[in-house]
Amino acid sequence: MVxxxxxxxxxxxxxxxYGRRCVRPGCRGSARxxxxxxxxxxxxxYFATRPRT
Known part of the structure; x- marks a missing residue:
C-alpha cells in the first residue's frame, strides 16, 4: 500500500x-x-515459468 x-x-x-485512509498522523491522503x-x-x-540456470 502506498x-x-x-x-x-x-x-x-x-x-x-480505516479502509483506504493513510495511517500516518497528519496525512489526509488515501492508500492504494x-x-x-x-x-x-x-x-x-513469469517467475514460475522462467527457465532455471
Whole structure:
C-alpha cells in the first residue's frame, strides 16, 4: 500500500483498519495498492515459468 499524497509517500505491507485512509498522523491522503492484482499475478507467473540456470 502506498499513500497517494506526494508529500507523505508512506508505504506499508498491511491494510489499515480505516479502509483506504493513510495511517500516518497528519496525512489526509488515501492508500492504494502499489501493484494491481493482475500485475502481481503476471509477475508471479513469469517467475514460475522462467527457465532455471
Amino acid at each position: 499513500c497517494d499524497d506526494t508529500t507523505c509517500g508512506h508505504q506499508t505491507r498491511s491494510m489499515s483498519v 495498492l502499489e501493484y494491481s492484482d493482475v500485475e502481481l499475478y503476471n509477475q508471479l507467473r
